Amino acid sequence: MLVRMARRLRRRLLRRAARAARRFRDRLARLRRATVRVVDQETVAVSRVGGIGWRARPLNSDGPAYLILPTRLTIVLPDAAWLVRLAGAGVLTGKINELKLRLGTSPEWLAVGLQPFQVIRTTRKVLWRRHRGGLEVEFHWSKPYDVHRALASATSAVLRTRLWDQTSGPVYALDKTAWSDGTSSWPQGHLVAERPASKADPLGRPLGPYQVPAQPAGGSGxxxxxxxxxxxxxxxxxxxxxxxRYQLVVGADSTRSELRDETGRVAMSLDPRSAEAAVLSSRIEKYSVVAIDSPIRNGTFLGHAVRTLAGCGVVFSAADASVRSALVELGVVVVADPKEVHDLRGYALSVEAARRMAVTGDAALRRTPLSGGSLPLPTVSVLLSSMRAEHVEGCLSYLAQQTYPAMEVVVGLHGYDVSEQTHERWHDMLDGRVRVVSVSSDLTLGMVLGRLTRIADGELVTKVDDDDHYGPGHVTDLLIAWHTTGADVTAKGSRFVHFPDLDQTIDRAWAAPEVFNVTPAGGSLLLSRSTLQRIGGWSHSSRHVDTDLLTRVKSAGGLVYRTHGLEYVYVRRATGHTWTTETEQLIAQAEQTYPGLPVDVLRPEYPLTPQV
Incomplete structure (x- = not known):
């Protein structure tokens, strides 16, 4: 009897001890977890004990980073843009074994073409799944992993981040200087013509032809x-x-604001935690004009929301001059009458809105010569292969007017040569940024392009056709689209087609959408040398070289992006084309016809100096 009672007591005590041990482990596990969530547009809250004891951490704080020492870190954010800001702010430090990321909004187009993210030796588990319009990502490591490296892995898992070939822009998840100031992580130098005064730098390293700029890219200023x-x-x-048309209705606290259409229906509610999340989760038209009645200042949530919308191509209107003046200070395109945003004039205003915000708002581009800075831009080599000598000079005149500063031109004269005087004239037209070679007529177009690519020095190459028309911002537009979308190939579409024999230009509006993996114009392709090398270079076929290249890019998992069609006009003559579509078929696709070659298509009048 006593033995049985002792056994029962022992089992009861063991069960109690086991329950106590489980409770202790659960409490210990809670102490080893941390959670990060968003408070407002510029602040996160961090808790080490599963939701108890939240501490606010401003992203722009100059104080020390918050030390994370738990096993598991959970980050709950509205969208991928917030992850980029968090990674670049440098407010978290320490080591973790698990990272769980939840994004409230993540449309499918953001994840198109994501490359497989890095799986290192200590990676135990990776989970990537969509959940109710958002995204969940988990990483598990067998050994403690640096928080900033974990955030970099998470960023590459949800967003196509672009690091420039050789001249990288800001590297996410290193420090806030790289993100806010746009400083380069690569000590890129400029090629100098003169012999350096010293043979070695202060550390005794021999100096080569590339010298680090004397005035590096400065701070945020x-x-x-x-x-x-x-x-x-x-x-x-x-x-x-x-x-x-939309109307911005500002809430009483200047944060709870809405965009309403002409019927009064709410088209978008601006989330005070993230303007980007509001844009991603709404279905507003990006070719739009937003009317604003009251001034919006820089440094506010609404100011950031307006700049975010401008980056999408949204134009703003205000009848009051003081409101327009405040909007001009934000760097957006503003008009007095929303009716102005119509047809070719409206297209130019929307293009300038997105271009201006990319150049002045992107962390890397705003520190480059495009915006008056000194951060080196990727160099672009323009490849021009021509069998028609009479068209070369006209094409070179277009290239001489390009606004992109880091550009050279390589010309292949296919089956002929020109006089020395012509060589000199072309050299003077482009201030020496041109090289001309004569190649045999026995070579196919793909062979010629391959030879020109080997001669070229640019990190990016773009192909032009000798008889097409190009506006001054053509190369700049391609570079901006390549950088912002993360696509492997960017190009314009054959939306505007000019028929010299008929002296008219048609608008094929079906080619207007700016999307991935649609057919672009072969005379405007831009891609990096690394992409071209990865897919095997140019085809040696004499026909369909562009189609072949695009097919291989897509087959290799790459992305092709078609940007807007302004400043590029495809020329269709009666003969001499590898594109075999009949002229009558092209004309039948016209939704609008313009006489001659419209200046508003080729050289739009952009609002370079906003009028107040």
Missing amino acids: GKPPPIVTAVANPYGRRLVGTAT
Whole structure:
């Protein structure tokens, strides 16, 4: 009897001890977990004990980073743009074994073309899944992993981040200087013509032909925080007809605001935690004009929201001059009458809105010569192969007017040569940034392009056709689209087609949408040398070289993006084309016809100096 009682007591005590041990382990596990969530546009809250004891951490704080020492870190954010800002702010430090990321909004187009993220030796588990319009990502490591490296892995798992070939822009998740100031992580130098005064630098290393700039890219200089152009860009914009009109209705506290259409229906509610999340979760038209009645200042949530919308191509209107003046200070395109945003004039206004915000708002681009800075831009080599000597000089005149500063031209004269005087004239037209070679007529177009690519020095190459028309911002537009979308190939579409024999230009508006993996114009392809090398270079076929290249890019998992069609006009003559579509078929696709070659298509009058 006593033995049985002793056994029962022992089992009861063991059960109690086991329950106590489980409770202790659960409490210990809670102490080893941390959670990060958003408070407002510029602040996160961090808790080490599963939701108890939240501490606010401003992203722009100059104080020390918050030390994370738990096993598991959970981050709950509205969208991928917030992850970029968090990673670049440098407010978290320490080591973790698990990272769980939840994004409230993540449309499918943001994840198109994501490359497989890095799986290191200590990676135990990776989970990536969609959940109710958002995204969940988990990483598990067998050994403690640096928080900043974990955030970098998470960023590459949800967003196509662009690091420039050789001259990288800001590297996410290193420090806030790289993100806010746009400083380069690569000690890129400039090629100098003169022999350096010293043979070695202060550390005794021999100096080569590339010297680090004497005046590196400076600090933020009072500029507003960068916008995440991988999210705030014109993807999906359709420049057709009259822009959709919206009205910005500002709430009593200036944060709870809405965009309403002409019927009064709410088209978008601005979430005070993230302007990008509001844009991603709404279905507003990016080719639109938003009317504003009261001034909006820089440094406010609404100011950031307006700049984010401008990055998507949205134009703003205000009847009051003081409101327009305040909007001009934000760097957006503003008009007095919303009726102005219509047809070709409206297209130009929307294009300038997105271009201006990319150049002045993107963390890397706003520190480059495009915006008056000194951060080196990727160099672009323009490849021109021509069998028609009479067209070369006209094409070179277009290239000489390009606004992109880091550009050279490589010309292949296919089956002929020109006089020395012509060589000199072309050299003078482009201030020496041109090289001309004569190649045999026995070579196919693909062979010629391959030879020109080997001669070229640019990190990016773009192909032009000798008889097409190009506006001054053509190369700049391609570079901006390549950088902001993360696509492997960017190009313009054959939307505007000119028929010299008929002296008219048609608008094929069906080619207007700016989206991925649609057919672009072969005379405007831009891609990096690394992409070209990865897919095997140019085809040696004499026909369909562009189609072959695009097919291989897509087959290799790459992305092709078609940007807007302004400043590029495809020329269709009666003969001499590898594109075999009949002229009558092309004319039948016209939704609008313009006499001659419209100046508003080739050289739009952009609002370079906003009028107040």
